[in-house]
Amino acid sequence: MCGIVGYVGPKVDGRALEVIMEGLARLEYRGYDSAGVALVAGDHVVTTKRAGKLANLIRALALEPLPESNTAIGHTRWATHGAPTDENAHPHRGGQDGKLALIHNGIIENFHALRSALIDDGVVFLSETDTEVVAQLLARSYDKIGDLTEAMRQVVAELKGAFTLLAVHADEPGVVVGARRNSPLVVGIGDGETFLGSDVAAFIGSTREALELDQDQIVTITAQGASIINFDGTPGVGKAYHVDWNAAAAEKGGFPNFMAKEIHDQPHAVADTLLGRTNESGALVLDELRMDEAELRAIDKIVIIACGTAAYAGMVAKYAIEHWTRIPCEVDLAHEFRYRDPVVNERTLVVAISQSGETMDTLMAVKHARLLGARVIAICNTHGSTIPRESDAVLYTHAGPEIAVASTKAFLAQITACYILGLYLAQLRGGTYADEAQSVMKDLCEMPAKIQTVLDGLDRVREIARFMVDTRSVLFLGRHVGYPVALEGALKLKELAYIHAEGFAAGELKHGPIALIEAGQPVFVIVPSPSSEHGLHDKVVSGIQEIRARGARTIVIAEEGDEDVVPFADVVIRVPVTPTLLAPLVTTVPLQVFACELAWAKGLDVDQPRNLAKSVTVE
Ligand code: M6R
Numbered sequence: 001m002c003g004i005v006g007y008v009g010p011k012v013d014g015r016a017l018e019v020i021m022e023g024l025a026r027l028e029y030r031g032y033d034s035a036g037v038a039l040v041a042g043d044h045v046v047t048t049k050r051a052g053k054l055a056n057l058i059r060a061l062a063l064e065p066l067p068e069s070n071t072a073i074g075h076t077r078w079a080t081h082g083a084p085t086d087e088n089a090h091p092h093r094g095g096q097d098g099k100l101a102l103i104h105n106g107i108i109e110n111f112h113a114l115r116s117a118l119i120d121d122g123v124v125f126l127s128e129t130d131t132e133v134v135a136q137l138l139a140r141s142y143d144k145i146g147d148l149t150e151a152m153r154q155v156v157a158e159l160k161g162a163f164t165l166l167a168v169h170a171d172e173p174g175v176v177v178g179a180r181r182n183s184p185l186v187v188g189i190g191d192g193e194t195f196l197g198s199d200v201a202a203f204i205g206s207t208r209e210a211l212e213l214d215q216d217q218i219v220t221i222t223a224q225g226a227s228i229i230n231f232d233g234t235p236g237v238g239k240a241y242h243v244d245w246n247a248a249a250a251e252k253g254g255f256p257n258f259m260a261k262e263i264h265d266q267p268h269a270v271a272d273t274l275l276g277r278t279n280e281s282g283a284l285v286l287d288e289l290r291m292d293e294a295e296l297r298a299i300d301k302i303v304i305i306a307c308g309t310a311a312y313a314g315m316v317a318k319y320a321i322e323h324w325t326r327i328p329c330e331v332d333l334a335h336e337f338r339y340r341d342p343v344v345n346e347r348t349l350v351v352a353i354s355q356s357g358e359t360m361d362t363l364m365a366v367k368h369a370r371l372l373g374a375r376v377i378a379i380c381n382t383h384g385s386t387i388p389r390e391s392d393a394v395l396y397t398h399a400g401p402e403i404a405v406a407s408t409k410a411f412l413a414q415i416t417a418c419y420i421l422g423l424y425l426a427q428l429r430g431g432t433y434a435d436e437a438q439s440v441m442k443d444l445c446e447m448p449a450k451i452q453t454v455l456d457g458l459d460r461v462r463e464i465a466r467f468m469v470d471t472r473s474v475l476f477l478g479r480h481v482g483y484p485v486a487l488e489g490a491l492k493l494k495e496l497a498y499i500h501a502e503g504f505a506a507g508e509l510k511h512g513p514i515a516l517i518e519a520g521q522p523v524f525v526i527v528p529s530p531s532s533e534h535g536l537h538d539k540v541v542s543g544i545q546e547i548r549a550r551g552a553r554t555i556v557i558a559e560e561g562d563e564d565v566v567p568f569a570d571v572v573i574r575v576p577v578t579p580t581l582l583a584p585l586v587t588t589v590p591l592q593v594f595a596c597e598l599a600w601a602k603g604l605d606v607d608q609p610r611n612l613a614k615s616v617t618v619e
Contacts, residue, residue, distance in 0.1 A: 001078040001613040002090075002105035003027025004185065005203075006166045006176040006196030007071070008223050014068030019195070021058070023202035024074045026250055028054050029258075029403050029607065029614040030198055031078025034089035037061075038101035039069035040173045045101045049075075049089035053608075070223065071174055073166045075103035078613035081111070082128030092132040094139030099170040102138060104131040105198060106183040107618050109161035134159065138167055148177045149220045149229070156181070156218070156231055162360060162617065166196060179218045179231075183617050184358045186384050187211035187219055187226045187238060194221040199356075199382060201401055205247045211238035212384040241383060250401045257606040259404035259496075259596050263589065264455060267448035269409040270585060272398035273416045274444055282438040284424045291393040295375060297429055299349040302329040303374070305337050305365040306353035307616070309407040309491060310414055314353050315484035317418030320581045324426040324433040324440075334365035335619070348374040351421065355402055355410035356615035357385025364619065366390050379417045381410050395421060404607045405614050406496055408592050411488065412451070412585055419444060419582070440579070447585045450576040454589045461573055461590045464555065465597035468522065475516065475523045476503040476591070477547075479540050482526035485584050489524055489591030495609050496599035506543045519551035524594075526587050527558040527565055532580040537564070544568045557587050 005023035007016050020037050028035070035057040036049025046066055050056040054076060075090035082088035091101040108114070111130035114137065119125070123136050134155060141151035148169050156165070162182035168175070178185050178196050188195030188203035188210055195203035196219065200210050213219055216231040219238070228236035255261035279285050302321060304314035314331040321329045327349075332342070334352070344350065350369040354362045357380040366376050366387055378391035381399050388394035397413035423440055426433040433440075468474075474493055478486035486503035493501040504513045506525070517523070525544050528536040541564050548554050548568050556569035559577050566572060575586040599606050 001031050001615060001617045002198070003030035003076040003202070004103055004105050004164055004166055004196065004198045005074040006178060006221065007193065008174055008176055008221050009070045009193035010223050011070050011174070014070055016069045016072035017066055019206065020072045020074035022205055023195070023197060024054055024076050026201040026204065027198055028076050029405055031076050031613045032608050033077045033079040033084035034086070035074070035076045036089045036091050037066070037072060037074040038091040038168055039066055040071040040168050040170055041067040041069045043170055045099055045168060045170045047091050047093065047101055049086060049091065051085050051089060071168055071176060073101065073103050073168055073176060080107055080618055081130045088127045088129050090131055092127060092129065092135040094135035095143065100135060100139040100142060100167060102131065102135040102165060102167040104134060104163055104165050105617060106163035107161045108134060108159050108163060110159065114158065134165060142169055148172050148175060149218060152177045152179050152218050153229065153231065153233060164198065174222055175220060177218065177220050180213055181216050182360070182363065182386065184385060185213055185219070187213065187221065189225065192223055194223060194226055196221060200243045200384065201250050201403070204243060204250055208243040208246065209240070210243055210384060211240055213238055214389070215386070243383070245400050250403060256600065257404065259406055259408060259606045262402055262404055262409045263592050263596060265400060266409045266412050266455070266589065267452045269397070269399035269413045270416050270451060271448040273413045274420070275398065277420050278441055282441065284420065284427050284437060284441065286395065286420070286424050289377065289393045289395060291375065291377070293428060296349070296425060298347055299327060299425070300347045302327050302349045302351060303337070303342065303344060303369070304329065304331045304351045304353060305334040305362060305369070307334050307359055307361050309411050309488060310353040310355060312484040312488045312491070313411055313414035313418060314351070315487070316415050316481050316584045317351070317422065319481050320419055321422035321425070323581065324422045324437070325429060326431065327425065334359065335361035337365045338368045342372070344369055344372040344374045346373040350374045350376045351379060351418070352376055352387055352391060353379045353414050353418070354387050355381045355407055355414070357382040357387040358615045358617050359387070360617050360619045363387050363390060377421070379414055379421070381413065405609055405612045406492055406595070411588065415584055416444065443579050443582060447578070447582060450578060450586050451589060453576050454586050457574065458590060458593045460571065461593050462597045464571060465594045466601045468598060469601045471499060471522055473500045473521065475513070475521065476501065476526070477506040477509065477523060477543065478503070478526035479506040479536055480528055480532070481581060481584050482528055482587060485526050485587050485591070486524070488588055489595070492592055492595035493598070495612060496595045496606060497602060497604065498610070499598070506540050509543055509546065514547065514550070517547050517550040517552045521552050522555060523547055523552045524555045524557065524591065527556055527562065529559050529578065529580050529583060530562050530564065541565055541568065557590055
């Protein structure tokens with residue numbers, strides 16, 4: 001939530017505004033309620049900020065251009081404190097002379113008390129934000145100390161909550177100071193220029209060399225580089241890394257929106273996540289996990305924690321991991337986990353799934369799990385993010401940058417990483433599925449081609465989506481691993497097309513949801529493979545007959561060659577023959593395309609749906 005960019009370049013080139021605007025464009029997916037910039041120009045700081053999307057700020061800057069500068073900060077906001085207005089947009093000024101400007105991501109939990117004290121001292125506030133309180137505190141501190149880094153250090157000691165802060169001061173041109181606690185901030189190291197960003201997308205157009213900051217650190221950038229101290233004043237170090245994707249990966253590549261592009265990236269996302277996981281003899285090797293094998297063998301319970309789409313990936317994982325390892329596996333929404341007094345101890349393996357690696361609910365659940373003694377593995381798509389750093393080990397997905405707010409390729413990559421983890425545990429612990437791990441890996445390696453086959457045959461899905469623009473409610477039914485797929489299909493439609501949608505376990509139908517069926521009600525049904533165990537396929541086909549008899553319009557996702565569904569389906573969408581546990585990698589794709597196309601046909605902003613932000617960095 002909220003995108004943050006900072007830049008200091010050579011004195012002569014004055015391209016700070018250009019860099020900041022490019023960074024904001026790449027970070028807009030993090031929040032799009034308002035946007036603003038502040039530049040240090042001469043002996044003063046100038047700001048422009050506008051409510052609404054970045055386009056409004058661009059228009060304002062075109063009408064009233066800002067002076068050239070080599071030092072700037074920029075912000076794109078997801079509103080927490082105060083409505084999305086010009087006044088509440090960041091940057092916020094501090095001090096009576098307005099020489100300081102500050103931007104912020106996160107929530108200052110004690111801002112009421114701080115604000116009241118400042119008001120008592122005669123400070124007049126121009127916004128309703130918690131951020132302006134910090135700007136005023138920092139300006140005061142600067143006036144006393146005359147050093148922006150030290151002033152920042154003193155102010156963060158007074159703050160409670162999660163925050164990334166960036167500040168500039170007119171008396172320190174060529175300097176941007178940042179601070180982070182439980183909120184993302186990375187440094188980009190260029191040639192004679194230095195960047196700060198909520199994530200590397202902010203500066204990927206200029207450099208792929210980055211520095212990861214630790215928790216509770218302050219970073220001061222100049223054109224020559226970055227220096228880091230800890231909140232306690234001791235020297236800090238950053239971890240240098242090379243970003244393994246380039247600016248092209250964060251562009252639309254000819255697609256009408258990022259979501260469509262990312263849906264089409266999925267064969268690569270899955271293939272790249274599978275890459276390098278086996279040795280010459282076909283055995284799984286997870287070197288990056290760096291976790292003691294004896295400890296993993298001793299695990300007697302797995303708890304998966306995640307939110308939203310990542311939690312649905314966890315639900316798919318539960319079926320696979322329990323089947324292959326026989327270790328009991330629970331899935332918890334991260335925000336529920338902490339508050340339900342979970343039974344977790346040293347023999348529990350907690351798996352935290354997060355695309356961004358910054359979701360606050362998941363981060364807090366990770367910390368809670370570790371306090372209870374559990375070992376935590378993060379499954380994450382973002383290098384340098386907080387959740388992997390706060391975990392004992394990490395398994396990276398290699399989906400590349402996911403820009404659209406709705407998660408697509410990250411979902412398939414998360415499921416893939418969970419399969420890898422499950423198979424690795426099975427191999428490690430021996431037993432029935434240890435021998436099968438290699439053959440399942442072979443099946444998995446065939447999945448990218450199968451996903452491509454699905455993508456190549458979705459014209460009918462697009463047609464139905466366009467036909468259904470006025471639909472007010474859609475239901476999704478699935479069973480076994482098809483159940484989380486149904487939930488994911490419904491979530492995609494809700495968040496993108498603002499249509500009421502519900503996903504149900506198909507077996508639940510007769511326990512209530514069937515009452516929703518009336519003439520013309522569209523229902524997507526994800527049908528298990530006819531080869532799946534326990535006769536699940538036939539049971540779901542019976543369910544289709546029952547809803548059809550009550551007037552439902554059935555859109556059935558079924559395997560190639562499954563003719564049983566044909567008499568009861570208004571539309572059949574085919575997916576390749578796939579082992580049951582791996583089927584979500586293909587059955588999810590038509591649902592993503594359906595939601596994307598329907599939202600697009602309604603003229604909605606597919607990449608930036610209302611009220612949402614890509615990474616939810618507040619609780
Ligand atoms: O970055 P994370 O994977 O932790 O994000 C979790 C959810 O916020 C995310 O999956 C969300 O549900 C998506 N908007 C769904 O498309």
